[in-house]
Amino acid sequence: MPHVAFGNISPISKPVDDETGVASIVKHDHITRTTTEVNVPAEWEMSEAFTTLTHPNGIWGNHSDAPPAWVECPDWPELEAALRGYYGCAGRPKKWDHEIGEPAASAAASKEGN
Amino acid sequence: MAKTNNGIDMIARGLGQAVAGFTGTSTGTSATTMTDSGASFTASSGGPPETGGMVGWVVQCGTVYGVIVKNSATVITVDYWHTVASPGGAAASTPGATTAYMIIPGAYPAAYLGLSVATRTIAAADPFLTNDGTTVSEIWNASGGLNRAFAAFAHTIGTTTYTLTKTFTTTVSDPSSSTVHRVGAFEHGVTAAPSTTTTGIMLTETNLAADAILTNNGSDQLVVTYTGTIS
Numbered sequence: 001m002p003h004v005a006f007g008n009i010s011p012i013s014k015p016v017d018d019e020t021g022v023a024s025i026v027k028h029d030h031i032t033r034t035t036t037e038v039n040v041p042a043e044w045e046m047s048e049a050f051t052t053l054t055h056p057n058g059i060w061g062n063h064s065d066a067p068p069a070w071v072e073c074p075d076w077p078e079l080e081a082a083l084r085g086y087y088g089c090a091g092r093p094k095k096w097d098h099e100i101g102e103p104a105a106s107a108a109a110s111k112e113g114n
Numbered sequence: 115m116a117k118t119n120n121g122i123d124m125i126a127r128g129l130g131q132a133v134a135g136f137t138g139t140s141t142g143t144s145a146t147t148m149t150d151s152g153a154s155f156t157a158s159s160g161g162p163p164e165t166g167g168m169v170g171w172v173v174q175c176g177t178v179y180g181v182i183v184k185n186s187a188t189v190i191t192v193d194y195w196h197t198v199a200s201p202g203g204a205a206a207s208t209p210g211a212t213t214a215y216m217i218i219p220g221a222y223p224a225a226y227l228g229l230s231v232a233t234r235t236i237a238a239a240d241p242f243l244t245n246d247g248t249t250v251s252e253i254w255n256a257s258g259g260l261n262r263a264f265a266a267f268a269h270t271i272g273t274t275t276y277t278l279t280k281t282f283t284t285t286v287s288d289p290s291s292s293t294v295h296r297v298g299a300f301e302h303g304v305t306a307a308p309s310t311t312t313t314g315i316m317l318t319e320t321n322l323a324a325d326a327i328l329t330n331n332g333s334d335q336l337v338v339t340y341t342g343t344i345s
Binding site: 021023036040044051058098 | 116201202203235236268269271272274280283322324335338339340341343
C-alpha cells in the first residue's frame, strides 16, 4: 500500500459530534514541526487518491490548516509529483526534526481528570 | 465519534490480548471458513454478530489472511480471504484444504467505512448500522459505489487523533437517489450485502454534518473523513 508523508507545520484535528456530525477544529499550537503519514489503499486509482488527499473534506484538510512543507511518496511517483505540483512544494528536506512541545496546561489538566 | 459497546470491547480485547494465538494445519477451507478438526479454539458467542472468542483476530492461511467474524472450537469463519498487499481489494483465492495457518493474537484495524441512510438516534448498543435496532440498514448494491470500503488511514505525529477517509463515487448500480446520513467504521470487510451475522464489529458510528443526496449518475462523489480520538 502506498505510503504518503507530509511535512506539517500547522497541525489540526477535527473531532466530530456524534449526532450533529459537526466538527470542531482543534489547533495543536504545541506542535510546530511534525509529519502526517498516510496509508493509501493499493487498489485505488490515481484520481481517487488525489481527490481523497486534497479535497477540503479529505485528508490534508483534516490534519493541517497550512500547505504542506513537503510531500514524499516514493511508492507512487506520479502521485508524489501531482501533490507537489498542487501544493507547490518539494520533497522532504535532509533534516526534519519534529518540534512537539507539551500540550496547554488546561488541556493536560482536562485529560488527567478523565 | 460514538464508540459502540462492541467497539469498546474490541479495543480492550485487542490491546490486552484477550485470547492467545494458535497455529496448525487446516483440514478444510471454503471462501469464508477454515476448519481444523483437531483444534480447540476459544469459541465466540452471542450477537448477532457474535463476539468474544477469536473475533477480530487475523488468521493467516498460506499466503492470504482473513479477519475472524465468528468461530467454534474447530471452525473459523472469516469476512473473506485478503491479500496482504491489498487488504481492501478483491477477495483472494481460497487457500488449499490442508494449509499451514496461524491465528495472530490482537485485533485487526477497524479501517472499513460503511454508509447508511438510517436516521435513528445513535446508541452505544447498536451492533451494526440500523434504523430499527434489529436489522441492518447499511447501503449495499452489487457493483455499487457506496458499498463498505477500505479507507485511507492518516495520523499526524504528536496528536491524539487519526482519520479514515474514503471518496465514494456512485455507479449506475446504486439506487436512483440515496440520502446518506451516517457512517460506521468496521473491523471487517464484506463482499455481499452485510447481514446481522456477517457485518462484523462496528467500532463507531457518526452522523454526517449534512445529509449527502447522491444520484446514480456515475459521478456523484462523497468524501467522508472519520476522525478517531485516542482517549
